[in-house]
Amino acid sequence: MGHREPLNPNERTKKDDNGLNVRARVESIYAHGGFASIDPADLRGRLRWWGLYTQRKPGIDGGRTAILEPHELDDEYFMLRVRIDGGQLSLAQLRVLADISKKYARDTADITDRQNIQYHWIRIEDVPTIWRELEAVGLSTTEACGDTPRVVLGSPVAGIAESEIIDPTEAITEICERFIGDPTLSNLPRKFKSSISWLADTPYEANDISFVGVIHPEHGPGFDLWVGGGLSTNPMLAQRLGAWVPLHEVPEVWLGVIQIFRDYGYRRLRSRARLKYLLADWGAAKFREVLEQEYLKRPLVDGPAPELPERPIDHVGIHKQWDGKFYVGAAPVAGRVSGTMLDQIADAAEAHGSDRVRLTPYQKFLICDVESENVDSLARTLRSHGLQVTPSAWRRGTMACTGIEFCKLAIVETKARAAELVAHLEERLADFDADISIHLNGCPNACARTQVADIGLKGQLVRGPDGDMVEGFQIHLGGGLGMAAGQSAGFGRKVRGLKTTAAELPQYVERVARNYLAERSDGE
Numbered sequence: 001m002g003h004r005e006p007l008n009p010n011e012r013t014k015k016d017d018n019g020l021n022v023r024a025r026v027e028s029i030y031a032h033g034g035f036a037s038i039d040p041a042d043l044r045g046r047l048r049w050w051g052l053y054t055q056r057k058p059g060i061d062g063g064r065t066a067i068l069e070p071h072e073l074d075d076e077y078f079m080l081r082v083r084i085d086g087g088q089l090s091l092a093q094l095r096v097l098a099d100i101s102k103k104y105a106r107d108t109a110d111i112t113d114r115q116n117i118q119y120h121w122i123r124i125e126d127v128p129t130i131w132r133e134l135e136a137v138g139l140s141t142t143e144a145c146g147d148t149p150r151v152v153l154g155s156p157v158a159g160i161a162e163s164e165i166i167d168p169t170e171a172i173t174e175i176c177e178r179f180i181g182d183p184t185l186s187n188l189p190r191k192f193k194s195s196i197s198w199l200a201d202t203p204y205e206a207n208d209i210s211f212v213g214v215i216h217p218e219h220g221p222g223f224d225l226w227v228g229g230g231l232s233t234n235p236m237l238a239q240r241l242g243a244w245v246p247l248h249e250v251p252e253v254w255l256g257v258i259q260i261f262r263d264y265g266y267r268r269l270r271s272r273a274r275l276k277y278l279l280a281d282w283g284a285a286k287f288r289e290v291l292e293q294e295y296l297k298r299p300l301v302d303g304p305a306p307e308l309p310e311r312p313i314d315h316v317g318i319h320k321q322w323d324g325k326f327y328v329g330a331a332p333v334a335g336r337v338s339g340t341m342l343d344q345i346a347d348a349a350e351a352h353g354s355d356r357v358r359l360t361p362y363q364k365f366l367i368c369d370v371e372s373e374n375v376d377s378l379a380r381t382l383r384s385h386g387l388q389v390t391p392s393a394w395r396r397g398t399m400a401c402t403g404i405e406f407c408k409l410a411i412v413e414t415k416a417r418a419a420e421l422v423a424h425l426e427e428r429l430a431d432f433d434a435d436i437s438i439h440l441n442g443c444p445n446a447c448a449r450t451q452v453a454d455i456g457l458k459g460q461l462v463r464g465p466d467g468d469m470v471e472g473f474q475i476h477l478g479g480g481l482g483m484a485a486g487q488s489a490g491f492g493r494k495v496r497g498l499k500t501t502a503a504e505l506p507q508y509v510e511r512v513a514r515n516y517l518a519e520r521s522d523g524e
């Protein structure tokens with residue numbers, strides 16, 4: 001019995017048939033036969049290779065999540081994730097996303113913390129048409145979920161930031177064109193998350209592979225290579241391999257790392273299959289050696305550590321581009337938008353002379369290329385739609401995963417709780433003057449990065465005032481990605497017994513914030 005055999009049930013499903021093949025069955029069988037015609041192995045497995053997840057039946061409380069069989073939790077509708085690599089959208093693409101939301105998804109749309117757009121209430125009958133509408137404007141759902149190379153995170157200000165030295169968009173584009181949908185890379189042990197950014201303005205430490213901009217003293221600007229990050233249970237931050245990679249080699253190095261994961265990654269236990277476990281066993285030195293000797297067939301160049309920001313960069317507000325125009329970053333609450341709102345964003349951008357929008361991995365969006373004389377009017381227009389360009393610290397720093405509204409693994413509600421929390425704190429602590437991050441997660445899976453927030457909230461049932469089990473959160477305090485160079489980012493401390501009911505969450509966070517204000521040292 002080793003790390004690779006015997007295969008777990010998910011591995012057997014993947015071995016039986018490549019997940020990418022399910023598209024043909026959606027087109028020829030399921031879209032005509034409806035939900036009941038879907039093979040169970042496709043329904044709860046392979047459909048993910050095309051961005052489809054069954055969504056949770058409404059009205060099932062979190063206490064029953066772990067008790068019910070998967071088919072009892074399944075609704076006959078789907079969540080559909082659209083990958084938006086690098087978070088870059090033209091207005092034409094944004095309008096198609098809005099249109100699909102209104103026509104097929106009951107006007108739902110969330111901006112995820114991986115720069116995707118996620119719909120709900122999708123019927124299998126509509127999926128082939130949705131694919132065609134997306135693909136007509138260069139968007140896709142290919143490998144948006146599943147044990148695949150997921151969306152590649154990129155800097156939301158790639159190509160426009162004043163401080164950027166290299167725009168890595170061409171590497172992201174090449175990876176997507178060459179390798180997304182490649183059947184030789186579509187049966188990985190688990191998901192594979194990537195980030196490529198000059199500015200370290202993505203959660204680079206939480207990805208399986210990250211390229212972070214750095215200037216080599218001899219070779220000039222390139223990228224520092226990190227591997228093996230992943231949060232969820234047993235969180236681990238990515239480690240530097242000490243290698244400098246020039247822009248044109250990024251796709252080849254990315255390929256080598258994902259091939260190591262495919263070939264050596266663990267497949268016996270799903271809970272120990274992410275790349276981080278292989279890295280933990282091998283160590284960074286051996287990982288680099290295998291990458292160089294077996295996959296690249298050449299040594300990598302040693303490189304320096306990049307300078308890293310002290311706090312995550314979310315790009316909210318009004319900022320100058322290198323070409324003298326401005327980008328305007330705005331904050332919906334916890335990424336919740338709608339098809340109607342996406343249209344409003346597109347209208348606002350167009351009316352103010354912009355043709356480009358970017359999504360951020362902090363559930364925000366930017367409108368690019370705005371002339372200085374249009375900036376204030378654009379900010380006012382966005383505000384009239386409830387989208388703040390100068391949001392409170394609370395709105396700016398709060399993220400939430402999908403939660404019990406649609407997610408089958410959830411134990412608690414998240415998006416609506418986040419909205420209540422932000423409203424409470426904006427009323428009670430309107431002048432709060434520090435950056436703060438609050439991440440609400442509906443279960444221990446940490447999709448909204450519980451462990452790296454100032455206040456990380458992990459959904460679970462807790463004992464309420466009447467002794468009954470009710471929705472609540474375990475609290476992790478003091479995490480935070482993005483630390484000064486030379487330091488490593490930290491995980492929030494999970495303090496034993498530190499829990500709150502969901503109903504008391506606003507008061508709890510208010511108390512933490514007031515204590516912080518009372519006790520912080522000068523300049524903190």
Ligand code: SF4
Nearest residue numbers: 401407410442443447
């Ligand atoms: Fe679902 Fe849990 Fe992920 Fe939230 S953290 S989206 S509840 S799996």
